[in-house]
Amino acid sequence: MEQFMEKMAEVLDVNPETLSLDTRFRELEGYGSMVGFSMLITLEEEYGVNLPVDAFLHINTLGELYKRVTRSDQ
Amino acid sequence: MINSPFSLDGKRILITGVTGGIGQEIAAVLSSLGAFLVLNGRDAAKLNALQEFIQTENCQLEAFDLEDVEAIPSWMADLASRMGPLWGVVHCAGISDVFPIRLMKWGNAERIMKLNWGTSWALAKGFSQKSVHEAGDSRIVFISSSSGLVGVSGMSAYSSSKGAVIALTRSLCSELSSLGIRVNSVAPGFIKTQMNKKYLNSITVEQTQALEKQHPLGFGEPSDVAFSVAFLLSNEARWISGVTLPVDGGLTAI
Numbered sequence: 001m002e003q004f005m006e007k008m009a010e011v012l013d014v015n016p017e018t019l020s021l022d023t024r025f026r027e028l029e030g031y032g033s034m035v036g037f038s039m040l041i042t043l044e045e046e047y048g049v050n051l052p053v054d055a056f057l058h059i060n061t062l063g064e065l066y067k068r069v070t071r072s073d074q
Numbered sequence: 075m076i077n078s079p080f081s082l083d084g085k086r087i088l089i090t091g092v093t094g095g096i097g098q099e100i101a102a103v104l105s106s107l108g109a110f111l112v113l114n115g116r117d118a119a120k121l122n123a124l125q126e127f128i129q130t131e132n133c134q135l136e137a138f139d140l141e142d143v144e145a146i147p148s149w150m151a152d153l154a155s156r157m158g159p160l161w162g163v164v165h166c167a168g169i170s171d172v173f174p175i176r177l178m179k180w181g182n183a184e185r186i187m188k189l190n191w192g193t194s195w196a197l198a199k200g201f202s203q204k205s206v207h208e209a210g211d212s213r214i215v216f217i218s219s220s221s222g223l224v225g226v227s228g229m230s231a232y233s234s235s236k237g238a239v240i241a242l243t244r245s246l247c248s249e250l251s252s253l254g255i256r257v258n259s260v261a262p263g264f265i266k267t268q269m270n271k272k273y274l275n276s277i278t279v280e281q282t283q284a285l286e287k288q289h290p291l292g293f294g295e296p297s298d299v300a301f302s303v304a305f306l307l308s309n310e311a312r313w314i315s316g317v318t319l320p321v322d323g324g325l326t327a328i
Contacts, residue, residue: 037228041172
């Protein structure tokens with residue numbers, strides 16, 4: 001999980017210590033469509049998770065996103 | 075009376091990246107105009123499938139990975155020694171990437187530049203060899219991009235590489251004219267290819283609509299690019315060199 005949070009911090013351009021599984025990433029300063037797109041690309045390239053954009057739009061927290069990553073590992 | 079304008083009857087033309095959506099359509103159009111095609115891609119199986127698609131025996135399949143940029147000139151010399159000099163080259167092979175510059179790794183940016191601009195440069199170098207091009211009358215058409223003409227967020231490396239192809243086109247127009255080689259490029263807007271459909275699946279409906287609205291005539295089809303290439307190759311374009319033709323539904327005009 002630590003690696004996932006560091007990756008997300010890099011994409012979101014924030015200090016990883018400011019993030020938690022409850023973080024509502026769309027409310028972070030600087031979040032926009034390009035950041036969202038980058039998150040989708042990162043999920044695919046780093047974790048092999050091909051998340052449709054419609055599904056991504058229904059995900060609000062990093063914890064919900066992390067569940068997708070760990071689900072794909074099973 | 076003009077007979078068969080844009081005929082490419084018997085002309086030997088190398089097309090790279092021919093298994094992609096635009097390359098495939100270019101191959102089909104040039105084949106229908108009578109050209110003898112030298113079809114290049116990385117994957118031999120996909121090349122065989124393409125030959126079945128365009129339904130012609132009037133072609134030669136040449137699997138070669140253009141990522142080996144330094145080997146391109148000698149590969150072209152070998153092609154010409156086996157089948158005779160080339161009348162034209164259409165370079166469609168390339169890669170695209172949408173990624174914010176802050177997150178992009180240098181290795182990815184370098185690869186995009188190499189595969190989009192570097193291969194264009196190497197193909198021109200190869201084609202300029204006396205044994206490779208038909209003396210006095212031959213032509214190159216590069217596939218650039220509208221994003222080489224205007225800025226696009228998230229495409230810093232791709233836009234740069236396609237802009238470099240546009241500059242290369244102008245430089246080669248000057249340098250290769252004495253050999254009778256015309257050099258032009260086509261700059262497509264958003265074309266509905268399989269690769270681009272994948273991109274559309276990763277953005278929202280609203281973002282897709284906004285992107286389409288940027289094109290006064292809507293999204294393009296691979297055939298829009300293919301016919302533009304056919305025109306630039308043809309003798310009807312004999313006095314056109316060094317240009318980049320936007321084929322973009324009006325995107326870069328507004």
